[in-house]
Amino acid sequence: MKIIAGVIIVISCSAMLKKDDVVRQAFDHAAKQTLVMLKEVAIKLQAAKAESKNPMPVAPRTLKDGDLVVVPSRDWTSGFFSGVLWYLYEYTGKKEWLDEAKKFTAAMEQEKWNGKTHDMGFKMYCSYGNGYRLTKDATYNDVLVQSAKTLSTRFRPITGVLRSWDHSRDKWSYPVIIDNMMNLELLFFATRSTGDSSFYKIAVSHAKTTMKNHYRADNSSYHVIEYDTLTGKVLKKNTHQGYAHESAWSRGQAWGLYGFTMCYRETKDKAFLEQAEKIAKYIFSHPHMPADLIPYWDYDAPGIPNEPRDVSAAAVIASGLYELSLYSPNAKDYRAKANTIVQNLSKNYASPVGGSKGFILLHSTGSKPANSEVDVPLSYADYYFLEALLRKDKLEKTSYKSIQ
Template identity: 65%
Template sequence: METNMKHYLLALSIGAATLAGCQSPKEPNLVASNFTFAEQQLKYAFPKIDEARANEAQESRDKRIARQWGELTNPRNTEPDGSLRLVPSKDWTSGFFPGELWYVYEYTHDSFWKEKAEKHTEMLEREKKNGTTHDMGFKMYCSYGNGYRLTGNPTYKDILIESARTLITRFKPNVGCIRSWDHHADQWECPVIIDNMLNLELLFWASRETNDSTFYNIAVSHARTTMKNHFRDDFSTYHVVNYDTITGSPICKVTHQGYSDDSAWARGQAWALYGYTLCYRETGLPEFLEQAKHIERYIFTHPNLPEDLIPYWDFNAPEIPNEPRDASAATCIASALYELSTYVPEQKDLYKQEADRILENLTANYRTQQNGDNGFLLLHSTGSKPHDSEIDVPIVYADYYFLEALLRKNKLEKGEKL
């Protein structure tokens, strides 16, 4: 009852804030102003990328070559010393920057952005055969997937289908899931992380394009197994479930990037909300819609969710309110909410208002300096605080989901299909 009342009061406060904002005739269009900002920032980023590539330390270059990681491709984050970090194509974040470029092209229809998107996408082709990672969706669908959606390039389609075929080689039938990590084999038998839910979108797409139900069945199996084993009774999620590959039973449920094994890592909640929303879109199965609704309620009734709706990096971090925020969790949540609002008529206004408020607060208080911050769009993301990595810095996937959320807002308000 208490959490329901909090949800109701939050809805009232969001509605009042939204109405107040709508009454200001001078308020700039949130979507248009942010895409203008994004265009300027991304144009600033290109020479910074060239500079970072040219100035790569010899030690880093030697390591990359020795491990056959390929050339440096796209930005990942700003380092604590202010330098720009680029990553080779194998890095799980390599597809987000080209995805941003495709989103700017989608909004502007300017061929300049199409050419830039093609260049930064095609750096990743070698990953279509990389079966050592579960992150094929993040890398290939955010880049090639958006590119194919917007251009119909048949080469992109072929690359995506091969990428999907590579991804399903990691499926473990006895478990019912796609294995996430191969590293730390001494610790994990078959680790599955909540992040993996977003890689399922590539498989659903491949099933439609090839008429091969194998992709669909694996995606649904993974989603159902994750729903069964990753969630607590309150619909918070574990980060990692380690499975016995013979019995298919969970061995342990732990965290890797969250505060503790029993805590709710904020980006994990975002991955879960987004993942089950897309699974409902692709399958129409009510169980996935109900799961997404439960996860939304967990997030927005949590007593540690800040007033501006930008989560701390973990909902149970011990030093709240003196903990880093995670803008990347917020942007992913906002993007998911816009889509979820189209599936739940009785909650569509609330979900959209929550997403609107996130974008408004990010715009007002979390944007980077124009022509600064290496061309990133948002400050205050947290990659992995337990590993002292990417704490309170700009990170590329926050920007990607920020632009995606803005596009979805724009389409919703124009009555267009997402």
């Protein structure tokens, strides 16, 4: 019996080591890559400064023809790199990551006044939000609250939703994209911080209206919905980055899964949980979902299996599934699928150490129809990958009770 017990202990320890190794090795790789990225970004920023670029770039976004693309704070992706740095600090506790995270976060502050974009959550919550969560710096809180106030100006009661793009006015007068679900977390935070329920009410209205109008009978999502500003009625149901108006753009499905799961966390409204589970069922029952669970850029793309993958969609799905597993009787299945995604991303989609100017993951797709950012690394893929890893780690260390 002693021998059997010893064998059980050894097996258990080996299993635990294997679980831990996935996260540890991935973060070790991420740290090495991010050191490379910091050097590459410094070179780019120095060159931009010498050229007196206006606006000045603040963060990396992708690669174009092998060259690092850096963007100003007004770009919707500008907050993800500081988020990567916050996650590295959270996992390692090392001061050097904290210092870099603070530096890149500070470069985003002016965006708290930028009312010309709906992407305030992506920009400010991924940067300042993580910073406040990890440091409780009151100045970060102030920036987040102002950012939420600015975002709220894009809400119109007649439509019940926050306006998305100000561009493409020749196509849409009041467009709302599924991506906007991700910006609601900033509003929920603002209500918790200030006690002002107006932020909460806007977020809930947007989520409920999106649930009503963005989703088809099969629980797939449209990308863009246009609203009539006088009546609030839906005028068009389109795509912008997907294959066709009636196709299922993979990252759009990921945004919805993650966004409605987050909305359930903040409201405990079971309708949001049910919506998240319906989306998960759609994603994983789709006949075009590859065996490794890294989706093609659109589930209905005509050239499957010879279509680009979208690693960014996979990373968002994995992170969302880890949280969804906290609230659902399908928890084991969701965690198993998230684990498969994370393991496959780590094994088969990671950049070689020292390569790709320091990006962590390869093979994402930004906008295939525009032939933009196809089969390249993207900063938000790296961000949600590290978030998924942290959630996996916390779930396993808390016996699947918390991702906080």
